[in-house]
Amino acid sequence: MNVLPTSWLAVLLLAAGAAHAQTLAYTVLCMKTACGQMKVAESAGRLDVDYGYRNNGRGPQMKEALEFAPDGTWTGYRNEGVATYGARIDEGFERQADGRASWRSPVDRGEQAGASPEAVYLPVEASPAWLGRLAQSLLARPDLRAPGLPVGQAAIARVQTLKVAGQEVGLYAITGLELAPSYLWLREDNHALFARVYPGWGATVLQGSEAEVERLAEAQKAAELLRLQRLARELPKVLPGLTVIEGVRWFDAQAAMLRGPSDVYLADGRIAYIAAPGSLGQVRPEQRISGKGRTLLPGFVDMHAHLDEGDLLLNLAAGVTAVRDVGNSHADLSALSGRIERGELLGPRVAANGFIEGRSPFSLNGNFVADSLDEALAAIDWYAAHGYRQLKLYNSIRPDWVKPMTAHARALGLRTGGHVPAFMTARQAVEAGYDELHHINQLTLNFLVSKDDDTRTLLRFNLVGDKAADLKLNDRRTHDFIALLKSKGTVVDPTMTAFEAQFTQRQGQPNPSYAMVSAHLPAVVQRSYLSAEVDMDDVKARRWSASWQVMTELLRRMHEAGVPLVSGTDATAGFALQRELELYVKAGIPAAQALKIATWNGARYSDRLADIGSIERGKRSDLLLVEGDPVADIRAIRRLTLVLQGLNGQTRALSPSALYQSLGILPFVPSAEILH
Structure with missing residues (x-):
């Protein structure tokens, strides 16, 4: 009516x-x-x-x-x-x-x-x-x-x-x-x-x-x-000289376990030393930060971003200190990244993927939309010459191009991943040379698509919603596919948060990915999160929700089999990364492993592990201080009290509360006090 x-x-x-x-x-x-x-x-x-x-x-x-x-x-x-x-x-x-x-x-x-x-x-x-x-x-x-x-x-x-x-x-x-x-x-x-x-x-x-x-x-x-x-001039607080975070539990990302309590010293924008509490009693640091009741984490890495200016502060406020951008204007992203590295703007560190699409009526326009294999190979040369280390291929790449493209990229030292091209399965993409697969729906389609299904359309979502509920993940086909991913070392970037609401939200219901933060957001944004992406009646809602559970179970099985995972979002900056880790835990991945995925794995598979991703001497002081213990309760990552960034020989302290307030968002917890 x-x-x-x-x-x-x-x-x-x-x-x-x-x-x-x-x-x-x-x-x-x-x-x-x-x-x-x-x-x-x-x-x-x-x-x-x-x-x-x-x-x-x-x-x-x-x-x-x-x-x-x-x-x-x-x-x-x-x-x-x-x-x-x-x-x-x-x-x-x-x-x-x-x-x-x-x-x-x-x-x-x-x-x-x-x-x-x-x-x-x-x-x-x-x-x-x-x-x-x-x-x-x-x-x-x-x-x-x-x-x-x-x-x-x-x-x-x-x-x-x-x-x-x-x-x-x-x-x-x-x-x-x-x-x-x-x-x-x-x-x-x-x-x-x-x-x-x-x-x-x-x-x-x-x-x-x-x-x-x-x-x-x-x-x-x-x-x-x-x-x-x-x-960028008003919000950061530069910490000169020596800073110590006293008596803090800290997350060993490589081992995926908590250590400490320890005193963690920071100097010149890097982690200088980790000591037993009070053991360096003769040292007089310029700043002291209490770690009592708190946990120190490496900064999070969002491995599936499309960064723009509006994302910068949202990322930092939620503890995302590094991103991998998987599709953007080269000129725009290069300029934005440069300003962040020079300290002109506040934002996460950026690693870029080169983006290549094929020409079709469904093409996503970007830096390179190739009409031929030769053009696609020339695009790879361009990205290699400009210092890129990874490539993202998209929906309209022709299946017969994939093997020569991945081989050419590998010969130049580049890894290749992305969407599974239309008229191809995820298994075929991996066998043709893909090093990485993006999006849980793309992996689920491996078991659903026929040779004539055009996944450049909304079919890549609708087919999963309509049919994934019938999949039996304990069959030989699923076992063999996961074993292939494991044997090839294929990285999976599932971006669960990008699909949670699409497959589970009814019109007028809170968006499940942001329901826990919605009350802190501007009123108009709150209302927008009541709008579902897909119309569902009762029958469709039950079926698509069951399909979502199958995708969640596929994620759990991949992790248990040892398939390397990275935490990308492809959704609202900052908040989506927090939800991504909660969804991993909800799927059955231990919280400590989810934290490792968001830190160590992100740094490793974006070629930055020498600088970030763990709390070790000599690494940049890209760190997060949270209230409570996120290994015991992953939701503690939302109680973020301080964000630290090591940049240009300095450590900068950022108040999440101040960052959120600059965006019209009500703070979640008070910021940690820095004592002089």
């Missing part, structure tokens, strides 16, 4: 054909390739939007209608369509003449009596055109802010202006919607939407202005850079 009365819907339908509507057309770019469009028809008091794109075999398709009173009050909103992974969009909002506001979406419904006329509706799913109209409403307010319905508050500020294609456009930042400012470009003459740019990914831009996107992206990145540089 619709939330909106029939009469109101009729008005919307009639208004759609109203005369004097002004229509604007926008191009959606995925990287630099057109992948969709948005059409916006505006008439008096009304906005109609048709928006959609396809990229990597998926994407949203929606039709929106927004209505406004003559004074600008938001009176109605309607959105219908499908979200990125196919979940139904069916959302509506209405304001009555008496001020009562009501709303309904797949995740919630409610009403509010006497809602402020200044309140704006903040939907669960929306197009860039909605964001543009929100910006206009905020700019019309004297204080440039407005309360949100059902929850939250949004505010806007102009960042800068540019002359683009003969007109002046402004970069604006809206806060209150996400964990970082939401940037958009508006025309300065009428504040109409000009572009919504996602640097390194793509944009939605006014048709005819596609060539301006790169310039807009550079200006937007520069603006965000200034904000992050300010935080």
Whole structure:
């Protein structure tokens, strides 16, 4: 049943054909390739939007209608369509003449009596055109802010202006919607939407202005850079000279066991010495940190990231001090990594995978999209020449290319992994030379796909959800596949958190991956985590949940067999890594082994074990101090009191509470005190 009365819907339908509507057309770019469009028809008091794109075999398709009173009050909103992974969009909002506001979406419904006329509706799913109209409403307010319905508050500020294609456009930042400012470009003459740019990914831009996107992206990145540089000056505390963490239990990552209590000394950005408590009594360190009741861990390594500026502080706040980026713009990532290493920005250390895709209608556009094997081999040469150590291959690589590509990479000293190309099984990929497999669904597909199944589409998720529940993991085929992985030393990056909600969440239920932190997040983000990626009835929910349990059991069996695992996420920075380790323990992997996977294994399989990954003399002081004992209870990793980073001959101390507060997130525990 619709939330909106029939009469109101009729008005919307009639208004759609109203005369004097002004229509604007926008191009959606995925990287630099057109992948969709948005059409916006505006008439008096009304906005109609048709928006959609396809990229990597998926994407949203929606039709929106927004209505406004003559004074600008938001009176109605309607959105219908499908979200990125196919979940139904069916959302509506209405304001009555008496001020009562009501709303309904797949995740919630409610009403509010006497809602402020200044309140704006903040939907669960929306197009860039909605964001543009929100910006206009905020700019019309004297204080440039407005309360949100059902929850939250949004505010806007102009960042800068540019002359683009003969007109002046402004970069604006809206806060209150996400964990970082939401940037958009508006025309300065009428504040109409000009572009919504996602640097390194793509944009939605006014048709005819596609060539301006790169310039807009550079200006937007520069603006965000200034904000992050300010935080990099304000948030860290440099620990000069000698620092000691006194009487602390510490995690021996290689042995996967707790040791101590010990005094751990830090100097010049590195671990200087580990001693029995009080045994160096004549030494007078400049800083002392109490380790009583706490555990010292090596910094976590997220082995499946697609890093951008918005991820930097989230990673550090959750203890992720290093990442492996498995698909990004080379130029953008190189610049970002350099700024982190120079201390201009706060963020994790970065190791990059080279990304190679094949040309097809389903291609994910990136640095190299090859039309031939020769082009693919040339891409490998380029990555080797630029210092890369690992490659990620993607869905549209032709199966017959895999063996020559992996052989060529190995001859140049590069490891190869990634997605299993379409029309190929995981076993075939390993036999053809893959050193690593990404994503638990890709491994599960090994037992499900036929030679004609095109896994460049949503089939790579739907086939697993529909059929994995029937798999018997104690059969010969499963045993032989796991034995192959073990004998080849094939690394598995399961990214369980990326799939937990997809296979288990119903619309309106809390996202299981973030339910434990949701109350600390901005209200709008909390609501977004009630939105499921896939629509499920009772039958589908039971089946997909059973399929998820099969994937979890496959993970446990691989670990028990000795298949090397690494902890990647491919999901919300920081929080997803914490959940990833909890899911390993839930699957039956001991907590100490999960911690080893997130530290020692991550450093080893991203070629950084000489510098990070364990608490040893001479290694960088990339360390975490948590309340409690995560070996006894893995959830203790969420009680993070201090993050340390060794950089440029210095150890920097970061307060997780301060990092979270800079992102609009309520702190979880007080930060550790540093005594002088």
